[in-house]
Amino acid sequence: MPTDSHSYDLLVIGGGISGLGIAYEGARRGLDTVLLEKGTCCRATSDNSMRIIHGGLRYLQSLDIRRTLESLRAQSDLLLQYSSFVKPLACVMPLGRFGLKSRWPVWAGIQFYNQLASWVIPSTMRAARIIAADEVDRRIDVLKGQAPYGALVWHDAIVPQVREFALRLQSDAASYGAKILEGCEVLKIKRQGEAFEVSLRQAQGLTAMQARVLVDASGPWLGRIPVEPPFKRKRAPRGWTKAFNIILNKQVDEVYAIGVSGGRGRLFFTTPREKVSVIGTFHHAFHDNPDNLTVSEQEISEALCAYQQAMPRVKLSLSDVSAVEAGVLPIKRDRPDMPVMYGVEQIHDYDGQIEVLSTKYTTFQVQARRVIEKIVGYGKGADAVVCESTCTKT
Ligand SMILES: Cc1cc2nc3c(=O)[nH]c(=O)nc-3n(C[C@H](O)[C@H](O)[C@H](O)COP(=O)(O)OP(=O)(O)OC[C@H]3O[C@@H](n4cnc5c(N)ncnc54)[C@H](O)[C@@H]3O)c2cc1C
Structure with a gap:
């Protein structure tokens, strides 16, 4: 098998949002970087996502201020850096009569949230607030009579065109010298002393590549x-x-x-996308190879049924469905209706082979910085750190 004699500082497997973020950050920090994607970048989980860039309001429920701030900052950075691709999204959620989602706990929470937000987000984003039941009825037809205790209104952000965003990330990474190779499937990883050799399949046949550090960002694979x-x-x-x-x-x-x-810990979102709406996210346990991912008609019918119970004014049948977007995500614990997801990305370092599992878009840049910090931290990219302030884009 022909082997590329060049040895990279960093080889990233997977061109989803995680891999692209890591390749960009690695190259920006001066690492000689290559990313291998078996198909086309951002066409797997990252293309099938609701793509909401959360501002961390939900984390205040568990008083997780660190994560709230981290999400607010990440959201703000994306809105500023990629303003053509990341757009503000107005959100609304009816309040409950009792419990954490009722008026007074929510009111107290948003006072605090708005204060945190005022430190980090652009002033063009409007503060979270509570609107009364009659205002909900006037503004949102499908919630008429469904929000007797008023509703919380806040702003998050969304990536309406993921594929265009992916192309921009690819070109940004390439502008710092990263090589992004699509149609390259990694078949085997071999540790050779301090370095790695990966065997890969591409259109021209089988080849091998070498790198000092390897990051596996192949998502559900x-x-x-x-x-x-x-x-x-x-x-x-x-x-x-x-x-x-x-x-x-x-x-x-x-x-x-x-x-x-949606009851039993579920939260259903309905987001506008051009002239249609996207509803979700629905979950089912998954034990198969992600290549065999399908969603059955019965699963769609059950999802519509659960959604209708939560949104009784929206009448839906299978004929209202134009497509389904599905992906596979890692879970911490299974539960019949709603699995417990990982709150933060999982980064595990096996002596130079770093595995990354993400569960959200919002913090992909934060995740990338953490991975690259790890790499420069253990010396394999020490020269890259020196390079950061002096290198110019290639
Ligand atoms: C239905 C749904 C809704 C979601 N909604 C939101 C949301 O609103 N907000 C939010 O923040 N997050 C959301 N998420 C989560 C978010 O989309 C994911 O966390 C994120 O997209 C994962 O990206 P990734 O790069 O880790 O994985 P992926 O996008 O799956 O990328 C992995 C890549 O690795 C490649 N690959 C695999 N094996 C190999 C190999 N051997 N060689 C080379 N390449 C390989 C694959 O082709 C793929 O392109 C949602 C997810 C789903 C499924």
């Missing part, structure tokens, strides 16, 4: 590439969930993303 010599993973995910959204052929609301409780 993580752990499927044979490694030589084999090693035991410290903390593999407990399981996987099939997560899917349904694209309707009609629009539920033109302006607002509407969040409603």
Whole structure:
């Protein structure tokens, strides 16, 4: 098998949002970087996502201020850096009569949230607030009579065109010298002393490449590439969930993303996308190879049924469904209706082979910085750190 004699500082497997972010950050920090994607970048999980860039309001429920601030900053950075691709999204959620989602706890929470937000987000984003039931009725037809205790209104952000965004990330990474190779499937990883050799298949046939550090960002395929010599993973995910959204052929609301409780820990969102709406996210346990991912008609019908109970004014049948977007996500714990997801990305370092599992878009840049810090931290990219302030884009 022909081997590329060049040895890279960093080889990234997978061109989803995680891999692209890491390749960009690695190249920006001066690492000689190559990314290998078996298909086309951002066409797997990252293309099938609801793509909401959360500002961390939800984390205040568990008083997780660190994560709230991290999400606010990440959201703000994306809105500023990629303003053509990341757009503000007005969101609304009816309040409950009792509990954490009722008026007074929410009121107290948003006072605090607005204060945190005022330190980090652009002043053009409007503050979170509570609107009264009659205002909900006037503004959002499908919530008429459904929000007797008023509703919370806030702003998040969304990536309406993921594929265009992916192209921009690719070109940004390339502008710092990263090589992004699509149609390159990694078949095997071999550890050779301090370095790695990966065997890969591309249109021209089988080849091999070498690198000092390897980052596996293959999303739901993580752990499927044979490694030589084999090693035991410290903390593999407990399981996987099939997560899917349904694209309707009609629009539920033109302006607002509407969040409603679906009972038993579920939260359903309805987001506007051009002239249609996307509803989700629905979950089912998944034990198969991600290449075999499908969503059955019965699963779609059950999802519509659960959604209708939460949004009784929206009448839906299978004929309103135009497409389904599905992906596979790692879970911490299984539960019948709603699995417990990982709150933060999982980054595990097996002596130079770093595995990354993400569960959200919002913090892909934060995740990338953490991975690259790890690499420069253990010296393999020491020269790259020196390079950061002096290198110019190639
Ligand atoms: C239905 C749904 C809704 C979601 N909604 C949101 C949301 O609103 N907000 C949010 O923040 N997050 C959301 N998420 C989560 C978010 O989309 C994911 O966390 C993120 O896209 C994962 O990206 P990734 O790069 O890790 O994985 P992927 O996008 O799956 O990328 C992995 C890549 O690795 C490649 N690959 C695999 N094996 C190999 C190999 N051997 N060689 C080379 N390449 C390989 C694959 O082709 C793929 O392109 C949602 C996810 C789903 C499924």
